[in-house]
Every structure is written in structure tokens, then in C-alpha cells.
Amino acid sequence: MKKAFLILLVLVMVLTAASTGMAGKKEEEYCKENGHTPVVDPAVDPTCTETGLTQGSHCSVCKAVLEKQEVLPALDHLFIAWYPNGRGTHLMICKRKCGYQDVQYCWMMPLPQADPEAAAVSFCPICGTCIGAENMTMVKGLKIVSGAPKGSLRVFSLQLAGAKYMTVAFEYSGKLVQPAGEVVFTLPDELKNASFVRVDGEGTELLLESAEEPGTLKLNFAPEGEGPLQVLVLKEI
Numbered sequence: 442m443k444k445a446f447l448i449l450l451v452l453v454m455v456l457t458a459a460s461t462g463m464a465g466k467k468e469e470e471y472c473k474e475n476g477h478t479p480v481v482d483p484a485v486d487p488t489c490t491e492t493g494l495t496q497g498s499h500c501s502v503c504k505a506v507l508e509k510q511e512v513l514p515a516l517d518h519l520f521i522a523w524y525p526n527g528r529g530t531h532l533m534i535c536k537r538k539c540g541y542q543d544v545q546y547c548w549m550m551p552l553p554q555a556d557p558e559a560a561a562v563s564f565c566p567i568c569g570t571c572i573g574a575e576n577m578t579m580v581k582g583l584k585i586v587s588g589a590p591k592g593s594l595r596v597f598s599l600q601l602a603g604a605k606y607m608t609v610a611f612e613y614s615g616k617l618v619q620p621a622g623e624v625v626f627t628l629p630d631e632l633k634n635a636s637f638v639r640v641d642g643e644g645t646e647l648l649l650e651s652a653e654e655p656g657t658l659k660l661n662f663a664p665e666g667e668g669p670l671q672v673l674v675l676k677e678i
């Protein structure tokens with residue numbers, strides 16, 4: 442019984458294929474004489490996770506593709522806003538409003554301070570979470586002029602024991618990344634006249650090489666692959 446049904450099914454499929462094939466020929470003849478009847482295949486915008494398509498067209502009679510739709514790659518999530526969660530983790534919300542969220546452990550590291558005897562403070566250079574001090578404040582408005590690595594700039598400020606610190610790091614997909622060599626920034630208006638030294642946590646304060654333009658900051662990161670990932674800690678003077 443089952444076998445008979447299968448044979449019947451195959452027979453129906455073969456007949457259908459044959460009949461559409463024959464119909465296709467007839468329609469192709471029609472289009473040869475009268476021209477195609479174009480129908481637009483609308484473009485599909487890519488999303489964070491799904492590919493998109495460019496606009497194309499096909500013939501509604503013979504189904505021939507007249508203008509092929511090209512596949513547009515998926516955009517990937519845009520991780521720009523990271524929020525401290527208060528439990529040693531930070532929350533990421535995709536900037537493209539796709540609804541995607543991710544929670545990751547903070548990248549805690551010791552904050553090098555001007556006074557090496559000062560009480561230890563550790564911080565996450567991605568979300569600004571601090572242990573041993575209040576969470577840092579995000580500094581907005583720094584723009585990269587040259588030397589930008591892949592990833593986004595994360596800058597925070599922290600007032601601690603009379604000193605004002607600024608941390609500079611780069612983040613890509615929630616992970617710290619290493620910029621290579623020299624990066625030049627323009628400072629936001631409120632910091633246009635500020636001067637900085639680089640703090641290494643051993644009581645040494647390195648005066649920063651001044652950039653050519655006033656209101657800009659030139660930072661030197663170690664070449665890629667050399668030494669640990671760098672997060673620069675600056676102190677305003």
C-alpha cells in the first residue's frame with residue numbers, strides 16, 4: 442500500500458515537471474515575440490544577522506531573471522553603548538536597535554595612580570566600572586584624526602584624591618583591542634585647554650608629546666603584538 446502510494450507520488454511529480462516544462466517553452470516563445478513583462482523584485486535591507494538583496498527584476502510570464510538581485514552582507518551588531526551592571530559585568534545593547542543584548546565580564550585592571558602608595562583602585566576601560574572608587578564618567582567628543590585601529594574609542598574620567606584621570610582604550614565586539622603606534626585625537630571643547638601626563642603607576646609621569654594642533658592629543662601605543670594590551674591612563678595637569 443505504502444509502495445503504491447510512493448509510485449503514484451513520483452508519477453504525479455514527473456507529470457507536473459513535464460507539464461510546467463512544456464508551459465515554460467510556450468511562454469518563452471510568447472516573450473520572444475512580444476518581449477518580457479518585467480516585475481520589480483524589491484530590495485531587502487540587510488540586518489545585523491540577515492543578509493539583504495539589491496533590487497532586481499524578473500519576467501512575470503516566462504520567469505526569466507532580467508536583473509539579478511545581489512546579496513548584501515549582514516551588518517553585524519554595532520556595539521557602542523556598554524553599561525556597567527554593578528556585578529563585575531557590563532551590558533551591551535546593539536546600537537542598531539535590533540534588540541540584541543549581551544552581558545560580558547568586565548576587563549578589570551589596576552589604575553596606575555600618581556601616588557604609588559595610594560589605595561588600590563581597579564577599573565574596566567570598556568564600561569567605566571570601578572572597584573575602590575566611584576564608577577568613572579564617560580568622556581564624549583574625542584575624535585580620532587589619524588592612526589585609528591578597528592574598534593571604537595572608550596574614554597572615561599575619574600576624580601580621585603585631588604587628581605583628575607582619563608583612561609583611553611579601544612574596544613571591538615566587547616573586547617579590548619590594541620591600537621598600533623601613534624593615534625592623534627581632537628579633544629572636546631571642555632578639554633581644549635587641558636594638558637596631560639601619562640601615569641605608569643610607579644610614580645613616573647611622562648609628559649605627552651604635544652601634537653601639532655592645539656586642542657589635539659597625540660598618544661603612542663606599543664606596536665601591535667608587542668607587550669600586553671594597552672590602556673592609557675592620563676592625569677590632567
Ligand SMILES: [Zn+2]
Pocket residue numbers: 472476477478500501502503504505
Ligand atoms: Zn519573459
Ligand SMILES: [Zn+2]
Pocket residue numbers: 489517518519535536537538539540541
Ligand atoms: Zn544588532
Ligand SMILES: [Zn+2]
Pocket residue numbers: 525529530531546547548565566567568569570
Ligand atoms: Zn565593564
